[in-house]
Amino acid sequence: MTSEEIIEKVKADQGEAIDSSEVNLGDAVIFIGKGSIHGVAEYLKKDPGLDFDYLSQITGADYLNEDREPRFEVVYELHAIEKNHSIRIRVGLDEEDPTIPTVSDLWKGALYPERELFDMFGFNVEGHPNLSRLIMPEEWEGNPLRKDYPLTIEDVTFTHNREFKQDLVKSKPPTR
Amino acid sequence: MTVTEQGLLEREKDSMTLNMGPQHPSTHGVFRVVLEMDGELVDSAEPHIGFLHTGIEKTSEAKRYVHVIPMTDRLDYLSPPGNNLAFCLTVEKLLQTNVPERANYLRVIMCELARMASHLVWLATHALDIGAMTVFLYCWREREMILDLNEEISGVRMMTSYIRLGGVAQDSTPGWLQSVRKFIEYFPAKIDEYERLLTRNPIWMDRTQNIGVMSREEAINWSMSGPILRASGVKWDLRKQRPYSGYENFEFEVPTGKNGDIYDRYLVRVAELRESREIVKQALKKLPEGPYKVDDNKISLPNRKTLKSSMEALIHHFKLVSEGVSVPKGETYVPVEGPRGEVGFYIVSDGSNVPSRVKLRAPSFMAIPGMCKMMEGCFIADVVGIIGSIDIVMGEVDR
Numbered sequence: 001m002t003s004e005e006i007i008e009k010v011k012a013d014q015g016e017a018i019d020s021s022e023v024n025l026g027d028a029v030i031f032i033g034k035g036s037i038h039g040v041a042e043y044l045k046k047d048p049g050l051d052f053d054y055l056s057q058i059t060g061a062d063y064l065n066e067d068r069e070p071r072f073e074v075v076y077e078l079h080a081i082e083k084n085h086s087i088r089i090r091v092g093l094d095e096e097d098p099t100i101p102t103v104s105d106l107w108k109g110a111l112y113p114e115r116e117l118f119d120m121f122g123f124n125v126e127g128h129p130n131l132s133r134l135i136m137p138e139e140w141e142g143n144p145l146r147k148d149y150p151l152t153i154e155d156v157t158f159t160h161n162r163e164f165k166q167d168l169v170k171s172k173p174p175t176r
Numbered sequence: 177m178t179v180t181e182q183g184l185l186e187r188e189k190d191s192m193t194l195n196m197g198p199q200h201p202s203t204h205g206v207f208r209v210v211l212e213m214d215g216e217l218v219d220s221a222e223p224h225i226g227f228l229h230t231g232i233e234k235t236s237e238a239k240r241y242v243h244v245i246p247m248t249d250r251l252d253y254l255s256p257p258g259n260n261l262a263f264c265l266t267v268e269k270l271l272q273t274n275v276p277e278r279a280n281y282l283r284v285i286m287c288e289l290a291r292m293a294s295h296l297v298w299l300a301t302h303a304l305d306i307g308a309m310t311v312f313l314y315c316w317r318e319r320e321m322i323l324d325l326n327e328e329i330s331g332v333r334m335m336t337s338y339i340r341l342g343g344v345a346q347d348s349t350p351g352w353l354q355s356v357r358k359f360i361e362y363f364p365a366k367i368d369e370y371e372r373l374l375t376r377n378p379i380w381m382d383r384t385q386n387i388g389v390m391s392r393e394e395a396i397n398w399s400m401s402g403p404i405l406r407a408s409g410v411k412w413d414l415r416k417q418r419p420y421s422g423y424e425n426f427e428f429e430v431p432t433g434k435n436g437d438i439y440d441r442y443l444v445r446v447a448e449l450r451e452s453r454e455i456v457k458q459a460l461k462k463l464p465e466g467p468y469k470v471d472d473n474k475i476s477l478p479n480r481k482t483l484k485s486s487m488e489a490l491i492h493h494f495k496l497v498s499e500g501v502s503v504p505k506g507e508t509y510v511p512v513e514g515p516r517g518e519v520g521f522y523i524v525s526d527g528s529n530v531p532s533r534v535k536l537r538a539p540s541f542m543a544i545p546g547m548c549k550m551m552e553g554c555f556i557a558d559v560v561g562i563i564g565s566i567d568i569v570m571g572e573v574d575r
Contacts, residue, residue: 024506054412056511059535063524075507108397111545113542135574147237
C-alpha cells in the first residue's frame with residue numbers, strides 16, 4: 001500500500017483515536033494521544049489489511065528548545081514484512097507526567113528500546129516487565145538525552161564570579 | 177552445620193550463576209551476560225550492556241551535520257560506509273536533494289566492499305570461537321586487501337568517512353577501480369576456500385546445526401534484522417524492499433535459510449559475500465561518468481579551482497566551512513541494509529545547522545534480547561556460537 005492508502009485506511013478504521021495524520025516526505029505518519037497508543041498499535045498489528053508485524057524502532061525526542069506543547073515525543077517505526085509498507089506513529093508526552101503504556105506485549109522487540117526510553121529520557125513505560133537502566137549505570141541520576149541535561153561540564157575549582165559558580169552548580173549533572 | 181551447608185540446603189534449585197564478559201574474548205567487545213546455569217544447560221541469560229557507551233547521540237546534538245559523519249563511523253566500526261550512507265541519506269531526504277549517478281555507484285561500491293570486510297571479520301572471529309583457527313587467518317588476509325582499497329580511495333583504512341552529504345569525499349581514480357576489479361576477480365576462489373574448510377566439515381556442522389534456532393515468527397516478533405531474519409526464512413532485504421542509492425539497478429539474489437539456526441546464518445552470510453561481489457562487479461561495469469557530488473554549493477564545497485576566479489564560490493566556501501549546512505525543519509527516518517541488518521537514522525531538525533536529535537536504529541542493539549532468548553536451554557559451549565552468529569558490534573549497541 002502507498003502511504004496515502006495506509007493513512008486513509010487507518011483514518012477510516014480508527015478515526016476517533018487519531019489526532020492528525022500526514023504524508024511526510026513520502027512516509028505515512030500518524031499523530032495519536034498516549035491514551036490510545038496501545039489500542040492503535042494492536043489494530044495496526046492485527047488488521048489483516050495492514051499487518052504491521054515488525055517493529056523497527058522506538059525512539060524519543062525532546063522539543064524543549066522549540067517551545068511547544070507537549071514537550072516530549074515518542075516515535076514508533078513499523079514495517080509490514082509481507083506487504084512491504086511502513087508507518088510512523090508519533091505520540092506526544094507532556095513534561096509533568098511522561099507515562100506511556102508498553103507495546104512489548106505486541107512486539108517483543110520493544111523491550112530494549114522502551115528500557116532505553118526510561119533510561120535516556122526518564123519516560124515511565126507502564127506495564128514493562130523490567131523497567132530499569134539499560135545503558136547508563138544503575139545508580140546514575142538524570143536522563144542524558146533530555147535537552148536540559150548538560151552536554152558536558154567541568155568542575156570550577158576557583159572563581160571570583162559567585163553567580164557564575166552558582167549557575168554551574170545548578171546545571172551540573174549528578175556524578176557518581 | 178556450617179553456614180555454607182545451610183545455604184546449600186535452603187536453595188530451591190541447584191543452579192549456578194555464571195558471569196561471562198565483559199572481558200571474555202568471545203563476547204566480541206564488551207558484552208556481558210549473566211547466565212543462570214543448571215549443570216551444563218543455560219536456564220536464563222541476562223544481558224548487561226553499556227560498557228562502551230560514548231554518548232554519540234548526545235554529542236551529535238552539539239555538532240554540525242557534517243561533523244556527525246565521522247562519529248557515525250565509530251558506531252558500527254566494522255562497516256563505516258553503511259553508517260555514513262544511512263546518515264547522509266536521511267539528511268539528504270530532509271534537504272530534498274538527489275546525488276549524481278556516479279556518486280551513487282561509488283557509494284554502492286564502498287558499502288558492498290565494507291559488507292564483505294564486515295562479513296569476513298564475522299566469519300573469522302565466529303570460526304575462531306568455535307575452534308577453526310585457519311579460517312581466521314584466511315579471512316584476515318582478504319580483509320586486509322579491502323582495507324588497502326579503503327586507504328587508497330579515502331586515505332584511511334577503517335574509519336573512511338568517505339560518503340558525505342551530497343555525494344562522496346573524492347572521485348575514484350582509474351588505478352583504484354583497477355585494484356577493485358583485481359580484488360573481485362581474486363575473491364571468489366577464496367570464498368570457495370573458506371567453504372571447503374567449513375560448509376561440509378562434520379565438526380562445524382555438529383557445533384552449529386539446530387543450535388540457536390529462531391523461527392520465522394519469533395525472528396519477526398523479536399525485531400531481528402539482516403542475515404538473522406533471512407536465515408529464519410524471511411525474505412527481507414532493504415536493498416530490495418526499499419531500494420536506495422540505485423540498488424534497483426543491480427541484479428542480485430537475497431539468500432534465505434530454512435531452519436534459522438547458526439548454520440543457516442553462516443550459509444546466508446557466505447552467500448551474501450558472493451552477492452556483494454556480484455554487485456561490485458556490476459557497479460564497476462556500469463559506473464557512469466559525471467560529477468561525484470551535487471552541484472549545489474550550499475551542500476557540498478565548490479571546486480577548489482574556482483575559488484581563485486569566482487567570488488560566489490569563495491563566499492559559498494566560506495559559508496559552508498564556517499556555518500555548515502542548514503537543514504529544513506522536520507523529522508525523518510531512512511533505513512538502509514547494513515551488514516548486520518537495518519541501520520537507520522531518525523533525525524529531528526529544528527531548521528539550524530545542528531541536528532536537534534540523532535537516533536541510530538542499531539541492528540545489534542535490537543538483536544540482543546532475542547539473542548539471550550536463543551541461549552535459554554542450550555549448552556554453555558553453544559553460548560559462544562550463538563553470540564558469534566548474531567555478529568554484535570558493541571559500538572552500535574552502546575552508542
